[in-house]
Amino acid sequence: MFRTEMMEINMGPQHPSTHGVLRLALTLDGETIVEVKPIIGYLHRGVEKLAEHKIYVMVPPLCDRLDYVGSASQNLGYLQAVEKLAGIEVPERARYIRTIIAELNRISSHLVWLGTHALDIGAMTVFFYCFREREMILDLFEAFCGARLTTNMFRVGGILEDLPPGWIEGTRRFIDLFPGRIKEYEGLLSANRIWLERTKGVGYISAEEAVNWGMTGPMLRASGVGYDVRKTEPYAAYDQVEFDIPTEKAGDTYARYLVRLEEMRQSERIIRQALDKLPGGEIRAPKLKTRMKPPAGEVYHEVEGPRGVQGFYLVSDGGETPYRCHFRAPSFVNLAAIGVMSRGGLVADIVAVIGTIDIVLGDCDR
Amino acid sequence: MADTPETPQVPPEPPASAKPPVPAKPKLDPVEEKLRRPVESPALEALKSALPDAVIESGCYAGEVSVLVPKERIVEVLRFLHDDPRTAFDLLADQTAADYPKRDKRFDIVYHLYSIPRNHRLRVRVRVGDGEALASATAVYHAADWHEREIFDLFGVTFEGHPELKRILLPDEWEGHPLRKEYPLEGFPEQHMRLR
Numbered sequence: 001m002f003r004t005e006m007m008e009i010n011m012g013p014q015h016p017s018t019h020g021v022l023r024l025a026l027t028l029d030g031e032t033i034v035e036v037k038p039i040i041g042y043l044h045r046g047v048e049k050l051a052e053h054k055i056y057v058m059v060p061p062l063c064d065r066l067d068y069v070g071s072a073s074q075n076l077g078y079l080q081a082v083e084k085l086a087g088i089e090v091p092e093r094a095r096y097i098r099t100i101i102a103e104l105n106r107i108s109s110h111l112v113w114l115g116t117h118a119l120d121i122g123a124m125t126v127f128f129y130c131f132r133e134r135e136m137i138l139d140l141f142e143a144f145c146g147a148r149l150t151t152n153m154f155r156v157g158g159i160l161e162d163l164p165p166g167w168i169e170g171t172r173r174f175i176d177l178f179p180g181r182i183k184e185y186e187g188l189l190s191a192n193r194i195w196l197e198r199t200k201g202v203g204y205i206s207a208e209e210a211v212n213w214g215m216t217g218p219m220l221r222a223s224g225v226g227y228d229v230r231k232t233e234p235y236a237a238y239d240q241v242e243f244d245i246p247t248e249k250a251g252d253t254y255a256r257y258l259v260r261l262e263e264m265r266q267s268e269r270i271i272r273q274a275l276d277k278l279p280g281g282e283i284r285a286p287k288l289k290t291r292m293k294p295p296a297g298e299v300y301h302e303v304e305g306p307r308g309v310q311g312f313y314l315v316s317d318g319g320e321t322p323y324r325c326h327f328r329a330p331s332f333v334n335l336a337a338i339g340v341m342s343r344g345g346l347v348a349d350i351v352a353v354i355g356t357i358d359i360v361l362g363d364c365d366r
Numbered sequence: 367m368a369d370t371p372e373t374p375q376v377p378p379e380p381p382a383s384a385k386p387p388v389p390a391k392p393k394l395d396p397v398e399e400k401l402r403r404p405v406e407s408p409a410l411e412a413l414k415s416a417l418p419d420a421v422i423e424s425g426c427y428a429g430e431v432s433v434l435v436p437k438e439r440i441v442e443v444l445r446f447l448h449d450d451p452r453t454a455f456d457l458l459a460d461q462t463a464a465d466y467p468k469r470d471k472r473f474d475i476v477y478h479l480y481s482i483p484r485n486h487r488l489r490v491r492v493r494v495g496d497g498e499a500l501a502s503a504t505a506v507y508h509a510a511d512w513h514e515r516e517i518f519d520l521f522g523v524t525f526e527g528h529p530e531l532k533r534i535l536l537p538d539e540w541e542g543h544p545l546r547k548e549y550p551l552e553g554f555p556e557q558h559m560r561l562r
Contacts, residue, residue: 041535048520049544053551084428087397211456211482214509227457227482295398297427300460300478300489311460311478328460328478336512365535 006034013042017120017351020361031346036339043365051325056082056292057156064150066327067363069112070306071150072105077303079154080235081312084301086294091282094158099237100274101153103267108137109306110260114185117355121198126188133181136174143167157285168275175268182264199253203341203353206251213337217308217330222259223251229304241273253356291320307331307358331364407431409488412452417443432489437500440492444506447479455479461513463521467547471495473523494523502528520545
């Protein structure tokens with residue numbers, strides 16, 4: 001006589017495929033997933049509490065280390081929230097440079113996503129190809145600010161300093177050869193039978209459910225909802241450049257793969273236009289105090305990071321430090337729906353689903 | 367001719383309608399004045415017309431509109447804002463809390479709502495005292511699930527009707543709620559986890 005029982009198995013927090021310290025409590029019926037419960041907090045550093053004890057201009061390095069792969073967008077988001085709170089205008093050249101760097105960062109973050117996602121599913125070559133391109137971007141970042149990953153390139157009211165000589169030519173060299181490289185990744189994966197078997201129909205979520213779970217970013221756009229903060233509430237120089245928002249209808253892992261690939265192409269398009277239109281002028285707003293005291297009030301500012309919408313809620317009481325600084329993390333919100341996305345799938349699909357949500361635990365746990 | 371001694375000039379009686387001089391109001395810095403300028407919000411107007419006694423007060427800063435509602439009616443307000451076609455707030459962008467310990471009801475639970483079809487935002491807040499419970503917003507938005515767990519973990523506010531209210535970022539056995547203002551930044555040494 002056979003008797004079947006559900007098996008509870010633990011995955012993580014140390015696991016090569018969980019992309020960080022993520023722990024999943026899986027309840028399995030054989031190989032089929034009944035329930036997935038993520039347990040997070042292994043990378044919780046108390047960033048929100050730390051930010052309450054630092055003056056406004058000292059918080060950006062903390063923000064960099066949230067989503068450490070896409071650090072420029074968080075730096076940008078926090079500083080724009082402070083600029084909104086204090087009513088500071090950013091000069092045009094600084095806004096264009098911020099856009100260029102944010103888009104370079106989006107490409108480098110998507111390259112990490114593609115490389116690691118493909119590696120987890122088994123396609124190891126893609127990882128090397130993606131990181132080869134990523135090295136070019138990291139070289140550009142290092143030439144500008146000295147750091148490769150947690151760059152902290154922006155300051156309140158503008159950017160750190162003007163672009164070094166040769167930087168623009170280096171960026172143009174990169175964006176000239178990048179479209180050919182995207183074709184290489186597509187050639188390896190998009191029509192690959194193994195890739196299609198492992199990603200089509202895996203991790204499906206419908207548009208209504210995705211919106212109700214608070215999902216944003218490529219997760220939402222692959223389910224058919226074309227919501228992108230860069231278009232709806234443009235910031236930096238996004239209203240001066242033309243670009244499309246890729247969406248897909250299928251809502252599964254393959255659709256998200258297509259959306260992010262197309263986003264890389266659109267980022268390259270944005271960078272090209274921004275470089276062509278780059279104006280001269282100041283790179284920082286004048287007359288700013290280091291120990292600034294914005295008026296008492298609160299703002300909530302959102303930017304479109306590579307993983308989704310990153311929100312910054314700042315409350316000021318008129319003092320030198322933020323009274324409350326909350327970071328709305330896209331990975332935190334997107335990960336909450338993993339149970340919905342993987343129910344009924346197989347254990348091997350968990351790895352694909354974690355890869356497709358594209359979480360960074362620093363962002364999730366703060 | 368000799369000057370006739372003039373009758374001492376008596377200042378005329380101030381007319382009865384004159385008010386005592388008021389000290390001049392300090393003029394707001396032009397930047398701050400622009401930040402505090404009120405903006406129109408069709409969503410707020412829809413809420414006020416449909417549920418007028420659910421709006422305690424509303425404010426505006428940097429072009430963002432926020433509204434304070436009584437804590438007993440939060441689910442009703444969120445349900446209205448979600449369902450009504452004039453507001454159509456389908457996305458709960460963020461739900462968080464702030465601690466104002468000097469106030470009677472120390473916690474501010476703040477909901478940031480965004481409408482994808484209408485592209486407008488609203489900030490809804492409620493005031494909750496220490497030890498009081500608040501109805502969970504998971505009835506309207508699934509996104510509230512983890513946000514409320516985080517608020518419970520870091521502030522200690524309980525949510526009634528939440529499917530599984532337990533700590534999320536800190537270990538389950540942790541005591542204390544770090545984002546409260548009286549919790550020290552360095553923590554308590556005896557609480558640091560020891561490796562066994």
